[in-house]
Amino acid sequence: MQHRLAVDIGGTFTDLVLETPGRSFSHKLLTTPDAPERAVIEGTRVLLGSAGVEPASVALVLHGTTLATNALIERKGAKTALITTEGFRDSVEIAYEHRFAQYDLTMERPAPLTPRALRYTVPERIAADGGVLLELDEAALRAVCAQARADGVTAIAVCFLHSFTNDAHERRAGEIIQQELPDVSLSLSCEVCPEVREYDRASTTIANAYVRPLMDGYLAGIEEGLRGLGVGAPVLMMMSSGGLCTVEAARRFPVRLVESGPAGGAILARHVAAQNALDRVLAFDMGGTTAKLTLIDHGKFHMARSFEVARAYRFVQGSGLPIRIPVIELVEIGAGGGSIARRDTMGRIQIGPDSAGSKPGPACYGLGGTMPTVTDADLLLGRLDPNLFAGGTMKLDPGASAQAFAAMGDNAPLGVAEIVDETMASAARVHAVENGEDTAGRTMIAFGGAAPLHAARLAQKLGIRRVLVPRGAGVGSAHGFLQAPIGFEVVRTRYTRLDALDASALEAMFAEMRAEAEEVVLQAAPREGLAETRTAFMRYRGQGHEIAVPITGPIGGQALHDAFVAAYRGVFGRAIPGLQPEVMTWALSLSRPVAEPAVLVELPAAEPPAHEHERDLTDPATGRTDAAAIHVRDALPPGATLRGPALIIEDETTTVVPAGWSARINAAEQILLEILP
Template identity: 55%
Template sequence: MTRLSVDIGGTFTDLVLETEGRRHARKVLTTPRAPEEAVLAGTRALLGDAGRAFGDIAVFVHGTTLATNAIIERKGALTALVATEGFRDVVEIADEGRYDQYDVFIDKPVPLVPRRLRFTVPERIDVEGRVRLPLDESAVRAVAAQLREAGVQSVAVALLHAYRNGDHERRIRDILQAECPDLAVTLASEVAPEIREYERTSTAIANAYVQPMMAGYLGRLAKAFAAEGSRAPIHLMTSGGSLASLETARRFPIRLVESGPAGGAILAAGIAAERGLAKVLSFDMGGTTAKICLIEDAKPLTSRSFEVDRAARFLKGSGLPVRIPVIEMVEIGAGGGSLARLDALRRITVGPDSAGSEPGPACYGRGGTIPTVTDADLALGRIDPGRFAGGSIALSPAAAEAAIHAAIGAPLSLDLPAAAYGIVEIVDENMANAARVHAVERGLVAADHVLVAFGGAAPLHASRLAEKLGIRRVVVPADAGVGSAIGFLRAPAAYDLVRSRYMRLDRFDLAAANDLLAAMAAEAGALAASAAGSRPLTERRLCFMRYLGQGHEIPVALPGRDLTEADIDGLRASFEAEYGQLFQRPIPGATIEVLSWAVRIGTEEEAADILPDAAPCAGPDAIGRRRVILDGGGAATEVAVYARSDFAPGGTIRGPALIVEEGTSTFVGALFRAQMDGGGALVLERVLS
């Protein structure tokens, strides 16, 4: 079977082709104006390497950051909002919280829909789903006329309590599509049928904002592959770590916002399972961003909410909330293309903006003049300019050095090694700080974890990041440069559905709960089946519970069948056990309520076999030597350069050293030794304190 996976990033598009037990990988520069062009060019090259044709592709899995980048860069469709009369400013009022209580100049997230494009219509549905005020259809038609006049391309409909009864939202869609046939319409009751008006409205707006762009791109991609002779259905990676069909992705593109990083987390979870690692810190550093994810017992931590475009990098509440299933991670603007400059206090700052693929870092010779992390790594000697991206991109050390000198060295009176090292140290500390915060927020210690590093830039920075975090072991998997794309091919086909329906355990409506869960299972099953093909599906059910009067709830597992009277007492016991684990002790006799219900239907994940240990042996001969700056002192040290393909299982070398391969290079710090394990991964162990 021939399987293709593609991960579009801000700088590079990564492609992996697996056929007859062999893996072929490529990195090509992303083509932002028409992303499908890079996908087609890279696929043609890969198929040529493997001696295959487009018609041989049986599985095609795709992930992309296009939706995320469109929101961050404000390059989505001209979008409007239709809300219940009196609720025009939900996205401005938000939850009335302040993410930084003492900052009088706080920058709140800017809504994707300006106030002039927020419209309201008379209607009202109560919390039980009863119609209190019928929908004023003439008002909807008046709004349609205003949308046409304003040239709106997409609209989000988010009415009060529509999660309980979406009839009014569906009728508004019918009217708008009749009046404006080319208008894309997103319903909050379909995208996020949950309580909490602000989060539901924000999610619907975000989906509407990216839907025309993503639907257009996915349509062009499918048409282009069909024209080349491919008959394989296109599966999209979701932010929750599962696969969705092309049609599902077109309807709900907001579920793709973290699709690329999710693939990396799946790869890291698989590496943890194969090596019996209980605590893993996934480190994915590409050309534009760095992603850090905690993985416990070979399972990435997950969440039902996510924030896009944070105004303050590490502060919750400073971004636009979206209610989607997501693998929980922290993402910062720290990639190979992140721009370095001096701030108003003449301090070196790196990111969050990136040179991307156009023009790219200064060393690419494509017009970039501001230094980047890649320029600094090249100036320090960590990158072999003749081997970068498999030799497909010629790098200019002179251009990198000139950019660093002009932007950092000359203004601070620093020589080139000190200026370049300063850039790298700042970006490494930014990533280390993000990892510390991410771990502390979850009551964990980063130093207790094994670092799994992948992406084009991560293996270059993993040694230093491990030093800063106190981590003693780093794993760099095979083909680390295209790690997320490899993770796509391990992802299950699944769909998660969450719906709010309030119940108290002491007044539990058994029939209503079973009817709701059955309907959710049918809907989720239909959406999962389109991506699963002939693979069997399994079902998992949850409910979200809390004590009466509390502000937030915790997940509790449900049996995968209809509930019975006997299960009600079991729900109380399960909730109290989960609550006690989080907060030390439950509250005896307190009233418990259920707010939301969740169903996940998907294919089973294959159990991983533990890899055998590889007996240590001598490493391969060096293929050359390079002068590398190891610290801020400026003195260069000559280090050995090894080809990763020359390593055999157990092969061991001591740092400092460089291990080069087509998609990335691994820098082995002076405090580490590197050994190839039985699964082809490089394991860096700290041997000096």
Template identity: 55%
Template sequence: MVDDLRIAVDIGGTFTDVVLEEDGRRRTRKLLTTPQRPEEAVLEGVRLILADAGRRFADVAVFVHGTTLATNAVIERRGARTALIATEGFRDILDIANESRYDQYDLTIEKPRPLVPRARRLTVPERIDVHGAVRLALDEDAVRAAARSLAADGIESVAVAFMHAYVNPAHERRTREILKEEMPGLWVTLASEVCPEVREYERTSTAVANAYVQPLMDSYLERMQAALAAEGFAGAIYLVTSGGGLTAIETARRYPVRLVESGPAGGAIFAADVAARAGEARALSYDMGGTTAKICLIDDYQPHTARLFEVDRAARFLKGSGLPVRIPVIEMVEIGAGGGSIARLDALKRVTVGPESAGAEPGPACYGRGGAHPAVTDANVVLGTIDPAHFAGGSIALDTEAARGALDRDVAEGLGLSTDMAAYAVYEMVSENMASAARVHAVERGAAIGQYNLIAFGGGAPLHAARVAEKIGVRRVIVPPNAGVGSAVGFLAAPVSYELIRSRYMRLDAFDAAAVDALLDEMSREATALVEPGARGQPTFERRTAFMRYVGQGHEITVELPSRTLQAADAQALREAYERNYAALFERHIPNAAIEILSWSVQVSTEAKRPAVQGTAPAAAAPRPVGRRPVFDGRSGRSTEVPVYRREALPPGSRFAGPAIVAEDETSTYVSASFAAHIDASGCIVMDRKDA
């Protein structure tokens, strides 16, 4: 085994990306995902990339993996046959939710469909109060009766979510023991372990999501682990969590809900590293793959994070329209706007794109695999921004005539447009969808979108980034090396990490330092135990935070805690820190108002190294294009011959003006006429808006 040979694999809805890193050098491969057995594309990609490097599976020290399988299972409702056991009287918590409506004035509002229908929700007598005291003992006979009912109904997995079990999990743990006695093969998820926090709806929803995907994910990870071992791999396997950290495969199999955004999280890490090298303290990560596109704000070289993520939103931009999953997550907005997103005309004959995707099977029409409807990739092929002979490094030959035929049938004929103009309409609409998502996300975070620069990666983003930047008023676009497999590259930069969050209510004017220290120390031991198998001897660091609010408010603000034993006098320091953070968000704080703490967090991780800012590259000779290609411009209504450059032939310091295309094996970058481009010291394509 070679100590410095590492491989990262990202399974997307359309493509599986593989990156091999050795001595700071990278090799990449991009293959179509095999949806029925995702490990097949993974193994094939690893075999190919190892052959490229003249290596074997036994030479690999680290295998890092991220996937959207858990998210897709929820969206497509392909999870296990799952049940919920709740406290008597709380059978309908998934329907009642938090009693809010994501669109107050929509009389035909459609709420997200629960993962567990009402018929599979059971209750048992038990009750623990908010302080953890037992008010009603667990009825064990009722639990055994529930187990018999689950067996008769063919249930594979069950979530147990009792009231206030985050304070005292005894009843949930005893319920698991009984269920395992009655049904040894049953998968059991406890809400007190997956999400030990207040807010019973979010806690229950998270536990149900974990139970729903656990059999699928565990089976996949077990097959993957066995297949790698059969090939001779003996190194460490890590999974990327939604929060941007790495975790051991055993932890991932126990808490697969933590993997719901693992692929996009890797992309945000990648963008943060690119921002650090470029010295861009404010950056907007734009990741567009084959199925979805993601936007994430980066400030001070750190992606924004959150504690709540919504899966399967019924309304694209409306909070509360999806299934809540309460886990540490890198905050981003994700929409169905990828290269495989299908274009069509709606009832009003408007061009719409997504969220439905052609995926890898059958794929866009140009793939020649049976796809009959036009996708975004078809539009780019017709426009000329994609070279059909060298797509994905030449591994997939594209059929231009099939793309033109699909666009004619589904778009052009209904509007009386030429094929080229129909392709431009699709290109324009998907770019506008992404621009709208960026605007909404920035507004929700209180950010001025025009003050950020765009970092574009994924197979599709470099083709659309210039147009998206024009729409949102961004003046600079950066396309880093290996942009087409950016998420997989980001996996290799992620630290081994795990964050625990637990709710323990405390008012700041009754601050009990000893009780807080006892809780945090317990959480630290548990988080460390989950990190150590993956850390493999690396030193770890700890970050402690409190989630605080003014008494009576509905949402909390994060305040960092000192990394030492707390003292009673720290209450004043916490108040001052909270008021500073509150004022940063809302311009002013509320003097002398009572403050309460709802939850506490401990994150244990290995060191994440931030790249140094790269210097300015000296000017290079004017680059020579390898050819020219006609590209249709919908604004002028005609095609223009634009130069085509090979990225590997552009040294740092190279400069050229748009319109131009920069081609590479994993993607192509379209530099529009509004931008001039250069290659910076780290090899990034930097596009700057031309002065009007």
């Protein structure tokens, strides 16, 4: 018997799912931020024991972690130096030369991960067309290595001007650095991010170098800890693009793991959408620290080429460090169960972005937290049963929650719940509009420990009438890891005018890109059945940014033109006559697809088992408090249908069914919430 183990480390909880033939088991425990691997090993030991599974029978471990993200946010990475072209040491500090907070006179930009004293330069120069204007000064580079050694540098990022068109100087610099500093971790921009845009490329390469020693040690510790338990299975890592890669690839490019947890949740939502034959979906993931919202249309994610980390103004676009990697596009806000509530100087309720996290946690956890949080508000509104939280292993203290809210006023918990839901609704509306979409008429798929508590009210605000809560929603991202394909994406910047397109040269470039992707993918998947996807990132001449255009056939100027016009119309509603498109960047993705699930058969409605307990539940939409029936999810068979107000409780989360809503268990034991006619 073979089994698969999925592990997701979040800011508050560490989630584990064990997939066995015919059944899955899950476990949720508080994250151990001082040593994240400790919670993983302890959770694995408990989960295997409760499932009665021998460690040696685990065939595969799938893992996503926030460690790289936290290292960037908390500035706890390696002592990193940048080696760049002479005259360009300050490009990472100049950044975009814009103000992200126009009217804030005290605005502060995020400081580069490499201080100016550790930004070294060497004479060399590659032209924009790849020609060599100035040869690399190897003697100067060796002198820089000596200075880096004296400065105690443990990681180096190399980013020369225009190396994405000709990487010869960077490759040679890498050879010399490895000779001079064999113990220093090295990242080259021509490997990490071979794309146009100097600041983004340098920022990404520096971030990779900054977290690489930490992630290398962490991943080695995870593998060693699992072996100590008797789990000798290979480990695959979740990437922000929605694919899985080997530990070796993750150690080389750890920056690709930064958004791994949210990517797993999005994959779960896509799987659930396919099971229910849904074309337009809003995935809603709310955990202990943040909430994430993702659009999924016709089984496809909206993908992005970059995002920001370590924002100086949390959740304010432009205030962070750009990371240029493939990532599932989502909107993230500081609205999790642990988000701290307070009143500002005008008496208004403000929530987050700071979170109580796992330590000290919400006041009701009894672990030392005293500040009011969203979880405390949910408990006081009756959304959580204090005796059944986490399967009864963690008793919640309503008195501590009430004391935390005492200074905010009698109706503060209700206000907190309504404001946090409106904040998420506003973010979802903006995200949809920015992608040329709408939220109304979609089906929401809710997962994460806190999402089923808030899903129905959020859906009301967004004009959504149907909500699906998957089985094991409280550990949704870990479930998503089990549905993820093994894959890897390679990107190259090669400026191409359509009237001067050289198809044979581009095919040769794609062959090189496929070979690079195969180096990663074939370590974990057989060659047979691999799917290759090609994408051109195009724009009209004179524009500053590109859109993704899928390449579905032979490369040709007219075919690319037509595909670009169709894609441009899809995003902006119209094309621009008289302007010629051009290609800036090409991407090739290689993956082993996961089989699509069968569409569920609709079951006839059935009466649910009689409930034994009730709990007062306050509905923020009406302000009314009514008795809500408490149902244990495991006791509800497929087909069972009930009306709100009700709570459906499971070990990792609780689904709130408000008055005016119905809940039905479908054939996959998912909860379908619908507004009653």
